[in-house]
Amino acid sequence: MYSGAAAAAGPPRRDFISVTLGPEEVVGVGGYNNSKAWRRRSCWRKWKQLSRLQRSVILFLFAFLAVCGVISYTSMGEAWKSITNKSLNEQRTEQEIPGLKLANPAVLPAPQKADANHGDYPELSLQKPPKPPHVRRGPSNLQIKAPRRDMRLKTRHDAVRAVEELIEADKVEKTEKSIISWRGAVIEPDQSTEPPSSKMKEPEKPSSVEGEDQKEPVPINERQLAVIEAFRHAWKGYKDFAWGHDELKPLSKSYSEWFGLGLTLIDALDTMWIFGLKEEFEEARKWVANDLVFDKNVDVNLFESTIRILGGLLSTYHLSGDSLFLEKAKDIGNRLMPAFKTPSKIPYSDVNIGRGTAHPPRWTSDSTVAEVTSIQLEFRELSRLTGDEKFQKAVDEVMKHVHTLSGKNDGLVPMFINTNSGQFTHLGVYTLGARADSYYEYLLKQWIQGGKKENELLEDYMRAIEGVKKHLLQRSEPKKLTFVGELAHGHFSAKMDHLVCFLPGTLALGAHNGLAADHMKLAEALTETCYQMYAQVETGLSPEIVHFNLHAQKGHKDVEIKPADRHNLLRPETVESLFYMYRFTGDKKYQDWGWEILQNFNRYTRVPTGGYTSINNVQNPSNPEPRDKMESFFLGETLKYMFLLFSDDIDLINLDKYVFNTEAHPLPIWMPA
Ligand code: DMJ
Secondary structure: OOOOOOOHOOOOOOOOOOOOOOOHHHOOOOOOOOOOOHHHHHHHHHHHHHHHHHHHHHHHHHHHHHHHHHHHHHHHHHHHHHHHHHHHHHHHHHHOOOOOOOOOOOOOOOOOOOOOOOOOOOHOOOOOOOOOOOOOOOOOOOOOOOOOOOOOOOHHHHHHHHHHHHHHHHHHHHHHOOOOOOOOOOOOOOEEHHHHHHHHOOOOOOOOOOOOOOOOOOOHHHHHHHHHHHHHHHHHHHHHHHOOOOEEEOOEEEEEEEHHHHHHHHHHHHHHHHOOOOOHHHHHHHHHHHHHHOOOOOOEEHHHHHHHOOOOHHHHHHHHHHHHHHHHHHHHHHHHHHHHOOOOOOOOOEEEOOEEEOOOOOOOEEEHHHOOOOOOOOHHHHHHHOOOOOOHHHHHHHHHHHOOOOOEEEOOOOOEEEOOOOOOOEEEEEEEOOOOHHHHHHHHHHHHOOOOOOHHHHHHHHHHHHHHHHHHEEEEEOOOOOEEEEEOOOOOOOOOEEHHHHHHHHHHHHOOOOOOHHHHHHHHHHHHHHHHHHOOOOOOOOOEEEEEOOOOOOOOEEEOOHHHHHHHHHHHHHHHHHHHHHHHHHOHHHHHHHHHHHHHHHOOOOOOOEEEEEEEEOOOOOOOOOOOOOOHHHHHHHHHHHHOOOOOOOOOOOOOOOOEEOOEEEEEEEEOO
């Protein structure tokens, strides 16, 4: 049939004829017909009545509008996506850590440091940093998933199950495409930090915070879970019996006070962040916000409070982006400044942070060389963050002064320095152990922190390592272990503190940063030695000090231990070096050695009711004689380095972006612009 309306319009042109057959057309005949088909036909007719030109114009307009529509839809979609993502992220972070806002990445040009020495040191030619051969260049991300809150691992089996659960949960999250971690200890490539300039007006931003650009989380493995379990056990003891105090006494279920500043809690903050222990972190944060008061009439040791408290607060600020920690860091930093008011500008060892007075120890006007030269990373970073140059000025002056001092022996320094004269005292004794150790560590680390420009620091470091090689290295019998002894007025002693075991890690870090390749060889040999300081002992735990045998004797091992030296304080240095060595070589033996050490800590130092304890006798497995004290560095350093050692994620505190202070608190490297 044909349409009546078409007929009324006059004789249809041939091409106007349109015939549509179907039931709705039958229904519509003769009455009001608003059917789709009818409307379609009527429009078609009108269309056909238009001239060719009119039709072309209309078609062109339609096409134009369609193109515009497609373009604006795409860009609106993008904008909407980013708005919703952003607010989602913010909501989540707010829910997870109340009061914690995502901070902005710091992307600022890096001005030249005013006093940077750009002189040439031909003997210090840098090699290209070697690439870690093993570790897949994984997601540049620190966001391993936070373990479940209710996770209480009792057995190895539990640990395995927990890993499986994590992997399962990971899969679910991936499919939901809603991965957001509450932690974000990572510096994005474009989030460079800058060194303090001579102007230093604007306060700096934290180096690392969670961005919107989430990357794949790396699952925590079984050994890492075992470290988390150990941490939780230690934390339980601290929480139950020593909350807010300096150190746990796990056997007497009480605490000891050193400065009365919650030392363990502050030292452990960034460890909890890195481990993903959100609940514990939040609780500790509350304590910092409400109970941590520095306005106290108390004497604190400048070095210890700098590396543990100032360092801990600064790194926690960087990892979390929470300004509370920066405020507290500024407060303690200012209160420590009176220490530098000495005739020589070499700081006193002790400061009363309430009264603003400082003094040397009662028996001497000397300070320890390691102490006055191992506060620089923290004070320099405080200047960079606050824009107040006084902190950096004070500590730089110490380094410059020590650089020029006589009394060194091929770069090796004595152990004491006088705060009046500014001269070294007790000349002639050289060690890489107590009272000198971190001087060497901070030479290299400041150089790295400052973007490898301060050549005096590098020069002093390289000379010192040459000094170590020349005066302090020997090999033991029977295993021919390379060790670092001591020199006293020309006499070599085969004594080595456990503290010296920081050195292989530092050497490896230097080699990674382009320094001599033979430093890495030495690092490998010394790491083996430090491991043997554990392996050759009955409990598998190192004593505080060992003496190496220089001559082979039947039935004697390399390591000898004197009764006064056979305690173990849960120290970190060997595990620290294992961590660096694994990061840079990928050799799994370092992880296995660390695993053995963790198991021995669990076997001999773990207190069932919570916490770990130092022990008096590493040679007696049936009675290691617990000392009833858990040092804060067990949580701040030892367990943190264990966790990092067992990780295959090189971006879990990336060593090209962070430098650890001597208490294992990571601080950002000042990237060039
Ligand atoms: C820590 O406080 C620091 O590592 C320091 O540099 C040396 N002593 C302890 C750990 O052994």
